[in-house]
Amino acid sequence: MESYLAIKSILMATAIIGAFGVFYRRTKRLVLLMKRVQGRNAVVPDRIGDRVRILFTEVLGQSNVRRKVLPGLAHSLIFFGFLAVQPHSLELMVRGVFPAVHVADLAPGLYGGYLFIADILAFLVLLGLGYGLYRRLVIRPAYLTNGRDARLIIALIAVIIVTFHLINAFLMLPSIGGTGFDYGRFLTVSQALEELLELKTLSPAAGRIIYETTYWIHILTILGFLVYIPGSKHLHMLAAVPNVFLKPLEWPKPMIKTDLEAEGAQTYGLGKVSDLSWKGVLDLYACTECGRCEEQCPAAMTGKPLSPQRVIQDAKVDLLQQSDAILGRSFEAVKPMVREGSPITGDVLWSCTTCRACEEICPVDIQHLDILLESRKHQVLMEASFPPEMQDTFTNLENQSNPWGFGSDTRGDWARDLDVPRLCDRPQAELLFYVGCAGSFDDRGKKISQSMARVLKKAGVDFAILGEEERCNGDVARRVGNEYLAQMMIQENAAVLNQYSPKKILTGCPHCYNTLKNEYPQFGARFEVVHATEFILDLFRQGRLTLAPDAAPERVAFHDSCYLGRWNGIFGTPRELLRIICAGAPVELPRSADKGLCCGAGGGRMFMEEKIGKRINAERVDDVLASGAAMTAAACPFCITMLRDGLADRGSRVEVKDIAELVDMATS
Amino acid sequence: MANIGVLIENGAEGIKETHFGVITAARRSSGGVFFAFLLNGDASAAKTALETYGVQKVVGVTAAAADFGVRPELQAAALAAAVKHFGITGLLGLGSPRGRDLLARVAALLDAPLVQDCLNVNLEDGTVVKSHFSGRTTATLRLKGNPMICSLRPNSVEPVPAPATATVESFQFPSADCGRIRVKEVKKSSAGALDLAEASVIITGGRAIGASDNYQMLRECAEALGAGVGASRAAVDAGYAPHSMQVGQTGKTVSPKLYIACGVSGAIQHFAGMKTSKVIVAINSDKDAPIFGKSTYGIIGDMFEVVPILTEVLRKRRRQG
Numbered sequence A: 001m002e003s004y005l006a007i008k009s010i011l012m013a014t015a016i017i018g019a020f021g022v023f024y025r026r027t028k029r030l031v032l033l034m035k036r037v038q039g040r041n042a043v044v045p046d047r048i049g050d051r052v053r054i055l056f057t058e059v060l061g062q063s064n065v066r067r068k069v070l071p072g073l074a075h076s077l078i079f080f081g082f083l084a085v086q087p088h089s090l091e092l093m094v095r096g097v098f099p100a101v102h103v104a105d106l107a108p109g110l111y112g113g114y115l116f117i118a119d120i121l122a123f124l125v126l127l128g129l130g131y132g133l134y135r136r137l138v139i140r141p142a143y144l145t146n147g148r149d150a151r152l153i154i155a156l157i158a159v160i161i162v163t164f165h166l167i168n169a170f171l172m173l174p175s176i177g178g179t180g181f182d183y184g185r186f187l188t189v190s191q192a193l194e195e196l197l198e199l200k201t202l203s204p205a206a207g208r209i210i211y212e213t214t215y216w217i218h219i220l221t222i223l224g225f226l227v228y229i230p231g232s233k234h235l236h237m238l239a240a241v242p243n244v245f246l247k248p249l250e251w252p253k254p255m256i257k258t259d260l261e262a263e264g265a266q267t268y269g270l271g272k273v274s275d276l277s278w279k280g281v282l283d284l285y286a287c288t289e290c291g292r293c294e295e296q297c298p299a300a301m302t303g304k305p306l307s308p309q310r311v312i313q314d315a316k317v318d319l320l321q322q323s324d325a326i327l328g329r330s331f332e333a334v335k336p337m338v339r340e341g342s343p344i345t346g347d348v349l350w351s352c353t354t355c356r357a358c359e360e361i362c363p364v365d366i367q368h369l370d371i372l373l374e375s376r377k378h379q380v381l382m383e384a385s386f387p388p389e390m391q392d393t394f395t396n397l398e399n400q401s402n403p404w405g406f407g408s409d410t411r412g413d414w415a416r417d418l419d420v421p422r423l424c425d426r427p428q429a430e431l432l433f434y435v436g437c438a439g440s441f442d443d444r445g446k447k448i449s450q451s452m453a454r455v456l457k458k459a460g461v462d463f464a465i466l467g468e469e470e471r472c473n474g475d476v477a478r479r480v481g482n483e484y485l486a487q488m489m490i491q492e493n494a495a496v497l498n499q500y501s502p503k504k505i506l507t508g509c510p511h512c513y514n515t516l517k518n519e520y521p522q523f524g525a526r527f528e529v530v531h532a533t534e535f536i537l538d539l540f541r542q543g544r545l546t547l548a549p550d551a552a553p554e555r556v557a558f559h560d561s562c563y564l565g566r567w568n569g570i571f572g573t574p575r576e577l578l579r580i581i582c583a584g585a586p587v588e589l590p591r592s593a594d595k596g597l598c599c600g601a602g603g604g605r606m607f608m609e610e611k612i613g614k615r616i617n618a619e620r621v622d623d624v625l626a627s628g629a630a631m632t633a634a635a636c637p638f639c640i641t642m643l644r645d646g647l648a649d650r651g652s653r654v655e656v657k658d659i660a661e662l663v664d665m666a667t668s
Numbered sequence B: 001m002a003n004i005g006v007l008i009e010n011g012a013e014g015i016k017e018t019h020f021g022v023i024t025a026a027r028r029s030s031g032g033v034f035f036a037f038l039l040n041g042d043a044s045a046a047k048t049a050l051e052t053y054g055v056q057k058v059v060g061v062t063a064a065a066a067d068f069g070v071r072p073e074l075q076a077a078a079l080a081a082a083v084k085h086f087g088i089t090g091l092l093g094l095g096s097p098r099g100r101d102l103l104a105r106v107a108a109l110l111d112a113p114l115v116q117d118c119l120n121v122n123l124e125d126g127t128v129v130k131s132h133f134s135g136r137t138t139a140t141l142r143l144k145g146n147p148m149i150c151s152l153r154p155n156s157v158e159p160v161p162a163p164a165t166a167t168v169e170s171f172q173f174p175s176a177d178c179g180r181i182r183v184k185e186v187k188k189s190s191a192g193a194l195d196l197a198e199a200s201v202i203i204t205g206g207r208a209i210g211a212s213d214n215y216q217m218l219r220e221c222a223e224a225l226g227a228g229v230g231a232s233r234a235a236v237d238a239g240y241a242p243h244s245m246q247v248g249q250t251g252k253t254v255s256p257k258l259y260i261a262c263g264v265s266g267a268i269q270h271f272a273g274m275k276t277s278k279v280i281v282a283i284n285s286d287k288d289a290p291i292f293g294k295s296t297y298g299i300i301g302d303m304f305e306v307v308p309i310l311t312e313v314l315r316k317r318r319r320q321g
Helices: A002-036 A048-060 A069-097 A108-139 A147-172 A189-197 A203-229 A233-245 A279-287 A292-296 A306-319 A321-327 A344-348 A357-361 A368-381 A390-400 A413-418 A437-441 A443-458 A475-480 A483-500 A510-523 A532-543 A572-582 A616-627 A638-647 A659-668 B018-026 B042-052 B072-085 B097-110 B214-226 B233-237 B270-273 B304-319
Strands: A433-436 A461-467 A505-507 A529-530 A555-558 A631-634 A655-658 B003-008 B035-038 B057-063 B088-094 B114-122 B127-132 B136-144 B148-150 B168-175 B202-206 B228-231 B258-262 B279-284 B297-300
Touching: A002 A203, A002 A279, A048 A233, A069 A108, A069 A147, A108 A147, A108 A189, A147 A189, A147 A203, A147 A233, A147 B114, A203 A233, A233 A279, A233 A505, A233 A510, A279 A306, A279 A368, A292 A306, A292 A357, A306 A321, A344 A368, A357 A368, A357 B097, A390 A475, A390 A483, A413 A437, A413 A443, A433 A443, A437 A631, A437 A638, A443 A532, A443 A638, A443 A659, A443 B270, A475 A483, A475 A510, A483 A510, A505 A510, A505 A532, A510 A529, A529 A532, A532 A572, A532 A659, A555 A572, A572 A659, A616 A638, A631 A638, A631 A659, A638 A655, A638 B097, A638 B233, A655 A659, A659 B136, A659 B228, B003 B018, B003 B097, B018 B114, B018 B148, B035 B042, B035 B072, B042 B057, B042 B168, B057 B072, B057 B136, B072 B088, B072 B097, B072 B168, B088 B097, B097 B114, B097 B148, B202 B214, B214 B228, B214 B304, B228 B233, B233 B270, B279 B304
Parallel strands: A433 A461, A433 A505, A505 A529, A555 A631, A631 A655, B003 B035, B003 B088, B035 B057, B057 B168, B088 B148, B114 B148, B202 B228, B202 B258, B258 B279, B279 B297
Antiparallel strands: B114 B127, B127 B136
């Protein structure tokens, strides 16, 4: 026995040092990779207090994970139970190396209390694992990657937990646990196991052999797990917490601004994995292939080749495969992400509508769009590779500053009969109505702008428009990746805006709203920007609008625009408005608010062909038809076009109206 | 000897209508001989049509290679040699894919100035008119160097007959060096007999067409009109027509002399692709359809009633000559 303990001590020390050594080397390599990559657009960790608070809600509170009830619960059970087991396992390791040291004896009450909780939590892990297995073997949702990796991890954790209970059961035997610390007082599940297996009836020698075997299985599985983590999808155990800690604190976010005039810039956007920022790399590490993004992604659900989680995983595989070149600083040798045989293809990148459902649902706050949009930027600026039908749109934006190529001198024509002043004639106006391209040139959009103008007049708002001085806000060009064209238009607009310094800017189009509000500050144009729904609701609250006695529309559904809702968190305001102007509460579509389904037009998709899979607007129209709504309200000219087209395809008579139009109709 | 020439692309269906506009644009009042070059075509068969528009010499250009017709490099070399041989100071062709390809090659071989996609040319004073900024401005460019080589945007110049008497000649290029390029196959899109971008009249069916078979009605009318047949995005999305027929922002941008929109609502994405049409006629049963706000003439009525009547009238006229 003495000699066994001595050998055990040496073996244990060797195993621990070896496993931690390998773990250290592999982790260090991953950290080094984060340092070597050349992208320079990572976050600067600020507001540490807020970030610590996030750790409490999102990590300890599991607030993101729990948004899917059962899988979230299963995750929490595994998460807390697995963590709870570790101190005891560490104690067992210490005891393996130094048989005389019993940590439990130092503070028996404290350790006992811990063990009491850990014993119960550990058992709950098995329930969580059982559900995980059930999901993978029985439910099998399509978005859930179901590889060997996942099953191996479930098996490893199960072994760790079962051996944890077995070890504790044996420790209750005085012949093994000694007479010092009274395990029986604190253990419940393990005690039940001890009684079930009738361990007391074993001979001390047999007990000792089984205990030692269990002990070694437990410790070696944990150490093996440690070695396995950095190379597996369970790298998220290490990367998720820092990634959550470093997430953008403000939900509305601007696109990364590329310095196009940077001296010596060799490339723009994301062309190779080595162009990622260190935070981008951490994003890749943090993904655990839960598939929630894929489940929400409008492209993935309509049969496009894009799945956000696959992009993250494919980029991660690419990064690890090319890590030697990156670590060796031979960046020339790093191959482009989009290349012959690469799973990330042009069709993958161009399928994205930038609806941001993936980022919104991601439990570990991965910024999928940074990768997708920066890749598009590279494709457009460096490779001139983009859907050919975008060429006309780019040319039109360049020449006429609107996607359709109408003469820019006709931008203000929609207001011709409405007597709306230009800001140049009325610079003191309280409000600048930034109309946008759709509102200025598209017949459907013009009607919305005219409604908006009438509503403002009814409320006696002192407003003006830019007219011919207005340019496209830059959203389409920017999200398609033509950063150069986008910046050109943004700078022109910014110069005009700064010249007039409007007190407040109103937009009807959520794309204009998002860009003006969140991205123009990157270009030195900071103004108070409000969306039509916010502004009109305020007008009602101030009593400046009166409802007409006419019959209000009934059964009106609201379709959330991605750039109003998910990008800017405006969900309640439009619904509140509808409650004022419609009879009865708005009808909720099957997929709404933060889980609202994109219309298919975002990210410049409005101006591209949709040739692969089911059309996204058709998928969205399914929701409208299923809801039984008689009318759909939206607050975005692009959504309105997509919904109207989709409904027309079905021969449906459901009307699609902008909220501004409904307000115009409902007020006198 | 300051002669001028036009490059005529003649295929199986004879000389494309748009070439007569090219010939009209190339004509000038004074001096020299007016040549028309045909590559490997039957020069004498083309004579009658060409002399109606003022061509004085029809030259069939060939080379010793059997597959001359599919060798753009050899064709360009032969054409360049002919240009030199006949002392051509100005060569004009059609801005079609083939024309743009050949003329660029010829210009490179002769180290001559080249302007593609002109709206008009004046071979007399060596100036061309080009469109800039999506047609918002036009620029007149003066070309230095000899010969000047230009391609004309299809349908930008109205053909005007100016009868002359032509002689037929042939020019045999001595080389048989075919170069490295061989045209293996030309795939025609299924858009119909006429390429939409080159058609001077287009008749388009929108979502209201209801079924792909119903395009036959438009094709019949198009035949009577000498028009190309287009489709709106809604009709293409609904599967009634192939994408090659799509007119609009994400399809073809067209600017015909006459655009007849049948059952097209006039959504902005469609309008963006045909807004430069000279005359727009809309046929739609919905009097509130936005297309009426954009059209020169509007017919409120069911396209399935209106179009057959139109076809009938056109056919009758044609029969009456």
